[in-house]
Amino acid sequence: MSKMSKTAAVSLILQFNVVFLVLLLSHASSQFRGAREQAILIKLKEYWENPASISHWILSSNSTNHCGWPEVTCIDNSVTELKLPNKSINGIIPALICQLQNLASIDLNYNNIMSEFPKTLYNCSKLEYLDLSQNYFVGTIPDDIDTLGRLRYLDLTSNNFSGEVPSAIGSLQELTTLRLVANQFNGSLPHEIGNLSKLEILDLAWNSEFKPSKFPSSFKNLTKLKRLWMSATNLIGEIPDFIADMTALELLDLSRNKLTGEIPYALFLLKNLKGIHLFDNKLSGEIPQVIRASNLTAIDLSQNNLTGRIPSDVGKLEKLSSLVLYFNQLSDEIPESIGRISTLADVRLFGNRFSGTLPQDLGRYSMLEKFEVCSNRLTGTLPKHLCNGGKLLGVVAFDNNLAGELPASLGNCNSLLTVDVRRNGLTGRIPSGLWTSLNLSMLMISDNMFTGELPRKVSDNLSRLEISNNRFSGEIPVEVKLWRNLTVFSASNNFFNGTIPRELTALPSLSTLLLDQNQLHGSLPSDIISWKSLRTLNLSKNQLSGQIPEAIGFLPSLDQLDLSGNQLSGHIPSQLGLLRCPDFNLSSNHLTGSIPKEFENGAYSNSFLNNPGLCASTANVKLHICGSQRNSLLSYPQDLIWISSIAVFVLCLLVSFLVAKFCWKKNGGLGRWEITEYQTVNFKENDIVVGLKDQKNKIGAGGSGEVYRVDKSGHGDFVAVKWIRNKKNPERELEKEFQAEVKTLSRIKHLNIVKLICCMSREDSKLLVYEYMENGSLYQWLNKHRTSGIILDWPKRFGIAVGAAQGLCYMHHGCSPPIIHRDVKSSNILLDSEFNAKIADFGLAKMLIKQGKPATVSSVAGSFGYFAPEYLRTWRIDEKIDVYSFGVVLLELTTGRKPNHGDEHRSLAEWAQHYYEGGNSILDAFDEDVKEACHLNQMCNVFKLGLYCTRTLPSLRPSMRTVVQILLKNGPPPDYQSKNAEKEYGMAHLSSCNHIVHSV
Template sequence: MSKPTAGFLKIHFNALVLILLFSHASSQPHAAQEQAILINLKQYWQNPSSISHWTLSANSTNHCSWPEITCINNSVTALGLPNKNINGTIPSFICGLQNLASLDLNYNYIIGEFPKTLYNCSKLEYLDLSQNYFVGPIPHDINTLGRLQYLNLMVNNFSGEVPAAIGSLQELSTLLLVKNQFSGPLLLEISNLSKLEILGLADNSEFMPSKFPSSFTNLTKLKTLWMSGTNLTGEIPEIIGDMKALEALDLSKNALTGEIPKALFLLKNLKVVYLSNNKLFGEIPQVIQASNLTGIDLSQNSLTGRIPSDVGKLEKLSSLVLFDNQLSGEIPEGLGQISTLTDVRLFSNRLSGTLPQDLGRYSMLERFEVCSNRLTGMLPKHLCDGGKLLGVVAFDNNLTGELPTSLGNCDSLVMVDVRQNGLTGSIPSGLWTSLNLSKLMISDNMFTGELPRKVSDNLSRLEMSNNRFFGEIPVDVKLWRNLSVFNASNNFFSGTIPGELTALSSVQVLLLDRNQLHGSLPSDIISWNSLATLNLSQNQLSGQIPEAIGFLPSLNLLDLSKNQISGQIPPQLGQLKSSFINLSSNHLVGNIPKEFENGAYSNSFLNNPGLCAGTTNVNLRICGSQKNPNLSYPRILIWISSTAVLVLCLSVSFFLSEVCWQRNRVLDPEWELTAFQMLTFTIKSILSGLEGQKNKIGDGGSGEVYRVDITGNGDFVAVKKIRNKIKLERELEKEFQAEVMTLSRIKHLNIVKLMGCMSSKDSKLLVYEYMENGSLDLWLNKHRTSGIILDWPKRFRIAIGAAQGLCYMHHDCSPPIIHRDVKSSNILLDSEFNAKVADFGLAKMLIKGKPTTMSAVAGSIGYIAPEYAHTRRINEKVDVFSFGVILLELTTGRKPDQGDENRSLAEWAQRYYEQGNSIFDALAEGIKKPCHLNQMCNVFKLGLCCTRTLPPLRPSMRDVLQILVQSAHPLDYQSKSAEKEFDKAVSLQKLKDGPTFGPNNVYSV
């Protein structure tokens, strides 16, 4: 018999001590028994470090001094253990604390069903189990805890119907069931709780659709009613005015209709009212007598009429949120007189007239968002007098005059966006260098002046196009190191493009078109490794195109048209991954790079009489059709030599591939097994699993897929059997070789692992790791057809995993790999729902990053990028488009070909958003929990970015991954890194003006 370990002896010694303590309980004081119970509780929860100070003591009342314990007369009455990293369940012996009246276990890792063991805690009055991992229904005999006054079960996974027994807990003053998975009808028995003061049922979207319960007016002591996202329908009844004690009402994110009852704003005690994101219409009641109101949110409805003038009389108002309605008329002048006002969001309405000039004068204003209205006049001068203003968001109005000089002394500013107005004058000097300024967007006005030498160190986005700025670009531009978007189109800038501009290694978008710039392009631009868009058209630039442009790894859009550029087009430009290039209307000569001899570039070289091409696919003369001094005998000789070297290299490469292919082969009289790692199966074990149909789990375009138990003990692999039809034999052979060669070379956690392959005269077999949860497509279809929910956290994790796999293929493989058939059925899920990219039969290696033209379009309907379908020209952006469709599938629940009016999902989503519809309404039912809403909106928006028609405007997979990772955490005003990554993705495209990345936040874009 082995010797007991020290740990074994220690555990049993502690247990012996506890047994002795309990066995002598009758002879010990009550306090000693309670101390023993607490020590036992600590050990039951595996000694969390947060309560390591709980130790046995000779002093029987020592536990009453522990900070988590409250005692009365040396007896435990309250146990407070929030956020203590407690795991496991709640043990029955906890009720040995006979006087326990309060138990707080919120924000831990406690599992299991509702702990009926607490029924023995006969004096329990306060119970907080919120933010844990409880599952299952609330017991139908919960009224056993008849003394409960406070019950908080919010943010768990409780499900089923709320039991009627809740209505028998007559002592309840607080009931919080927020953010669970309850279903069934709203519990009308709650109306029996005559002492109830706080009721929270929010974010349980599985409740059956129901009208606002009129019986809730029986809750005469109710102060807080929190029922956002509870599937309420119909009108808000006028009798809500009978709830005289009501102080806070949140009915947002429902499907309420009709007008806002006048009686609501007659409630004297009302402090906050949130009715946003419903379908309410009509006017806001003009008489507001709830003089204690501090917050009003009626946003995202269909409200009309004027903002009540009584709003200006609410002396305690801190937030007025009315965006996304159809409100008209002027903003009440009295609003500027309210000293408590911090938050004004009135954007996307039809408001007119001038802004109250006292806004910010008497209050510490933080949010000021009035964009997309019909406002006139000047911006208020005192907006930042309180020193707390985060942004001035007033684009798309008819504002005039100059920017307030006070903005030049406002270090709290993160964003100034006043695009599309009629503003004049110069920019306040201090604004350029404002300490926290990240975005300055002043395009489409009549501003004038020169560029400053210094700007804020945090400035990442500067948009100043379509104004009247003049002068030279300063050499100190090299100090603007964090700038990622610089849009200065259509101004009066002159001089040369300074070489110092190339020091901006973070720049993503550079637009200097339609100015008066002259001279040559900077030659040392290799540091622009992040540049995606370069537009220098319609200037007076001369000289030659620098060869270095061809080596910019991220450049997607290049426009040098309508200049005086001369010389030959550097052949290096053919290596660009760009799908849009415009060199027209210059003085270029010679051959265009053969990579551009494609109909997609038919208008890229117009009005260059000295250019020629080798085909008729572009609007140029055929090289050699007339005297061409640029094509001399030495150049022909060089071309022939280069071709010969290329053929030789390809031959050597093929030979080496064959050598590597043969290296790991295991020979069999009928089968050849090629292993790519240490194998745990044999040819026989694989073949035996393919007999009959019982193991068949899939059937694709190129063959069947089987689940094979290679050991007989549940050790599965997936085997793909390539069909052997004579008609398709050659094509399938190519597909087989492509998949084997691709997967054998890459190893990544988010790419399905190819363990080996088998070949015979008649069949081809690929052996993969087995993915227990099948494909993403399978789970999305379950949601659509049978209501089985793939919740949002899993969907989001799948999106990140798939993005990691594709990012590796595009940016970390040499040469990079384009999948060409990214779709939800090719995203496989393991037992933990980790995603892996699969099915590389259509994958195409890129040689040194060159775009490749395919002989035929391959892929799946709804996922195919438009440029691929039209030109058969591919680069990584075809995968980005397909991945964007998957993001739209994950957020909306629609199929890739399920738009409307014969449109695909991608086309539908773009049109849906451009028409100003609510993103919330587009999200899939059953998963759009309010706690995930911002994240879901982020991913929907990212799907739109990825599925833009023009490939240059799509982000790279690296940027997509970074944005997803940033979205794993809520965005706020200070989250500049997240904003910067989104700026990379949005590139030049103007998204719909208004709030993005969260329905209530304009600052996030």
């Protein structure tokens, strides 16, 4: 071998050895790094108190073992991603997490982390992806957040961040996704976001405390933005034309704001736009005539003040699947071209002023699913081809002027869930196949001119049959016993004859039976006792005879009974006195004898008219006194007794007033008070004390004290003052506990918790001064509804539910230690001038010293009907007793029932669980006065959430955090999902009228 060859060989060997040595060192370094990072992960687990969800994180001699854990992603044996959503992680994010030197992605969504924004992450120099959503972070986003300069994805959704969104956000130049949904920001909309040239997704929704702002002009620079979600961000003014500069937009949601003006043409010039959502604003003007957005798949301009007509060019939108324009003031005819769009599946035009005939091609060329045109001025017939595609879920066309017969094709439409054509001028017979349509659950055709007889067979799923005010005839068939799921049977004012079949009593779920104003004869069925769920029974204005069955008195749920205008005879059974039935009418019959004593009061003064043989033992009803002439003056002694009683009562009041006045002067008024301020106080002691002297200022009273409305300035600037009177020698420990509790509560600052301004105390009394809530309590509004007919509409009720839930969520998850209210009820949910809900009355509140550890109390405190069952048994308290009570409030809001009155034997919560588990229709449980077509889907979801919260086992109830998330998403809770529930694009929209076309 030559010398040169030997040299080359030696050089080759040396190179090989160097490469081998480098690889060896690299491997050793990788092994060392892996072992070190595995140890860091174990320390993280220990720092987070060893959550069971990551119990498989176990230290191993294998330095790559951690890279096989499902929550960990590695490159070259080094951790690059931590995916820890919903792992029950508590505490804060420690600095040691950034010792994972190559960590680029952190996902801690849906945990229990309570802290301010974790600046410890600033040391994660390679961090690109950060998801801290659905935790309990508080405070402001730091001004130096741009230290995380490599971030591409930032999600802080559903926390308690407040204050301003810092301008430094605009310096995160690599961001492609920014999500700040559902926090408590109260500053201005961050214009600096317009500097984020790479941004593709921007979600700022559900931050209604932002200062009123116009659409930020800087956003026109976001030329790569595909999704802009700014629902409920307090936007004002008009939608600017420069929105056309945001050329990449695919989805725009500016709903639930205060926008005004017309819809700009620019919206329809965005060629990539797939959806527009502008509902619940105050937009006016017409829909633009020029439509060029050929890729547009969805238009939702509902709940505005739009006028004019639908442009005829709408038929050129060849990819349009959803046309949603409900609740506007649109008029004129619906363009025929709509019926020729082959992709059209969703047509919701209700609540406008449309006239003329419906496009007859609707459903002919597309697979129509939703068809809702109710509450317009439409004429002509329903389109014949609505169910050609076989996917139609509902025909909702009530409150129009439609004529002709129902399309024969509906008789072959097994996808149908609902047909609602009430209050039209429709005629003819019902298509035979419609009665037995496979999935039909609601057939509502009242107030038309339909003819024919009832069928012997109906759909097994039919729960609601409303055919009142038509021209049906014949007998009610005995096969009615097979209609097992029927809950509402409304057939008033028809031409039915024959007897009421005994088989009708075989329907166990029947809650409403209306057969009044027909030609029925014979006696009432004797098996009425089986109607355990019946709430309304109206058989008036028929030709019924015989005696009233005693069994009616044992119907546990009956609250409306009308048997007037018949030929009933005999005595009124005393058992009817057992009914708690405010709506009761037996007038215009042939009844004799004395009425049950329970009805001898003014509330039933018109319930027995035109029954010459009836009498009463008092003059409180319009009947003659039993055993006397009708004009007898024997009532005079009773009047004298009443006058004497009133005189004695007035005298007692006068004496009490003089004694109180003497004691007031003797004690020098209310004495001197020591004031502890928790908010800025701009009044003097005497401003409050003087207001307590006038009993006209008293607005409430409870177990813990009286509440006064006091004008602190004399110019209509009110505060609420709770006056708590102590015993002369209060126990020292109880006094210390009270002071500590007030001090803790005084530090709570949340939009949905009533502010405690100050505490004024002296030896025998304390005055707690709160912000004044102009609209009183939720209880007062629900009670007004029950007594005077004043209605708190559903949108307000839903807003109250969301606000109260957010307040409780903050108490449970945003305070350390958590605060348990212990007395959540409708009277402790107060409403400001805008009906925003705030939790009040913390007189029973308890702080849990260690989260997750239930405490015990020495006695049960709270309100009947709202008690969690385990609280009554064990006196143990934790967050789940508040969740239960809040669930009862949700059931109050949806059903209108009182918390301790579900039926004769159950509380509202117990009744609701039993009702739902029995397979009854949820729709029939709702408060009739707020049950509107466009709200039923949302009401269903809230009712189901109430069931979820009031489960017997505390472990099965959700946390208040989950409750808030379900309400904000406006969908059904887990385990209560409708089989047809919509899955929207993840932005918390459920359609306003889904109940019409979805199974409940």
